[in-house]
Amino acid sequence: MAPRPLAPAPNVPLLAVAGAVTVANLYFPQPLLAAVARGLEVPERTAGLIAPAAQFGYALGILLLVPLADTARLRRLTSVLLALTSAALLVAAAAPGVVTLALATLALSTTTVLPQILTPVAAVLAGPGRRGRVVGLVGLGLTLGSTLSRTVSGAVADATGTWRAAYAVAAVATAALLCVLPRRLPERLGAPGERGGRSYARLLAGLPRLLAAHRELRIPAALGACVFAAFSVFWAVLAFHLASPPLGYGPGAAGLFGVLTLPAALLSAVAGPLADRCGPTAVSAGGLVCAALGLTVAGLLPYSPVTLAAGANLLVVGVSSCQVANQARIFGIGRAVAARVNTVFMLATFGGGAAGSLVGTWLYAAYGWRAALLAAGACVAAGGLVTVVARARPAASTCVPVVRREAGGIRPRTPQGET
Template sequence: MTALSTTSGVKRGTIPVFATATAITVSNIYFTQPLLEWIAQGLGVSSAAAGIVATAGQIGYALGIVVIVPLADRARLRRISSVLLAITALALLAGALAPSIAVLSTATFVLSVTTVLPQLIMPTVSSMAARGEAGRALGAVGTGLTLGALLSRTVSGALAEATGTWRAGYFAAAAATALLLLVLPRYMPEQSPHGGQDRIGYPKLLASLPRLIVGHASLRLSTVLGATGFAAFSAFWATLAFHLSQKPIELGPAAAGLFGLGSVPGALAARYSGRLTDRYGPDTVNTVGLASAGIAFVVFLFAGDSVVGLVIGCNLLGYGTTSAQIANQTRIFTGPAALRARLNTVYIFALFASGAIGSSIGLALLQAHGWTATACEGMAFLAVGALSLTVHSVRQRRTSGVQNSVETGPRVAVGRPVGKGG
């Protein structure tokens, strides 16, 4: 395996450090999900009240995407990463020591706002990669992102089981984030790789976000593809634990975390989608990702009552979703370098919003019509994405054909009249 090339001045080992950092920080968003029942029991509140913790995390993360990620276009990345990690570590420690659900929810909200570091790293690593290697770099870091999201539930659940308390997950996350604070800033560039735009005021950075959707066709396509794919992905994971607890499977709530562990092979395989993107382009990898996710939901539809079928589907869905994310971000990062953090802000916010929508619809459908309806929901979201990619491909071929026609022009004999008997 050849080493991934970076631009000059980038410290050796930066890509592996970035991949590890994304895995650790993104886990802060997800590790609380299997702990909610323990939290309810430990703090003496209802399950519904404990659910406020998860809601606070979702709201905080959405806010952090909008108000913090655009700052990466103003350089000062080393300073930003240090501040975010310090606040996150302190908020995690406060959560571990929280005496009430109100304090815990507040701490979770704060740490979710500041744990958006992966979305600062993505545009940074794209700019650091050598020409033609952006897909590979994003693939490496994106794999860390997916593994952190998948394994965090498993690890936090195992820690709670081993220690008998939900607080162990918060303590472990605080320690990991504190260690990262000692390492990551050394690898982050002092200035943004594309030079930054310090003269742009913060209000103008935020005000520019809506205009990006209008002005960048690549962002619009990636956003639609990413949003529909992530909505399907979220619908599955939001309903899996409930499906597993019902007949004929009847497994406990901890089983959902183990499915995250079982999905690791698919996530690891998706790393090579970065190379495929560099070689064949994002559209091709999006097609492969949609096909893989689509097959996954067919498996869920017809073999959803089988643990083996669900594991196979999990890997296909994980591979397809991660591959599509790599392709989508590679596409949007071909835009102007000085806009990459803001382009990523729009894209990730759309993913987050669509994930919430997909989860809500999935839970409602599961309760009203069962697992089959949830599987069909995922297929419907993916169908919208496939239609968008098809329309894009047709337009692209037509544009290419018109350009070729203009460049070559009609082939007419010169100096010879064209008419009857010609």
């Protein structure tokens, strides 16, 4: 008897839009940091702590909340997360000081982990043959959300004269998803025989075993941490660099870089089909080359807006391509652990991003733009080393496509106690 389909095909456009709106909550404050420093009368280095607070909060939410998607009711979980994120955004909009703003940022970034729930949902419902393409399309939504959010927040801040308005707009947009998204999701991610019997504590305790058991997870996790650290260094300090002499631009100009990187965001959509066709390793290697070129270009002429925009485009397409390729790889491990392998991967990725934001902000304040970019370049070089080592020591099953393994009924190796 043929197995019953898990659920209808995913509504990819809706998942992409929802991912874009929610992931924007992590990035729209970045062009506002200089305005926050002036408005709250704190040093730029202090205001710069908002960026790593968002990354640390996101990593915390990925660790504590995303594993629930393997067993919880998705519709209820989605509704709760959207409501909590909207409330935290309103608190941030009314924050009287930088401490309250940082705490609100930590809270909202912890609960705005919906993109990392929607991605495995889309991958599982799409099936092996379309996994890379669907992950690429949802990833395109995330890339557009992360880039265009900077433009929108900068424009809102310029138009209203206050950075607080951007937080209010984000709260409204996030709350609006409550009316649409939950009812369009499946009730659960796993099949009936796969979703019961695991306590929350067991879900979390099994995460290290997943990392130890699957080379297909360890390599993407290490690479994701490296490339996203480089990405976060660049964007965490860009607003300060653009606001400093001789450029002297405001938050609107900093946010404009979101529009200027739109070509890169659109180009990154081809990473999914390329990963299906050529393999994730080749796509990741190409992404690393693009990211390295982008940092080099941005460092050669640091006061040229054209050069900075070109470097930002190369960096966005490089990091986005690596992200899509890595996720296409990890979701081949198995649908029963889809949310948890994504938890481990994204925890490593955004842990690297938080460290990059923190180090980049400190280096920029102490030594300037080029020092921050050198740190970002070192992160890309580390990612290249991971890729070289991975190619030099291929796994025994590397030559067998993931699609054929799953279609033939061969179960991926899982740790004791997992399914």
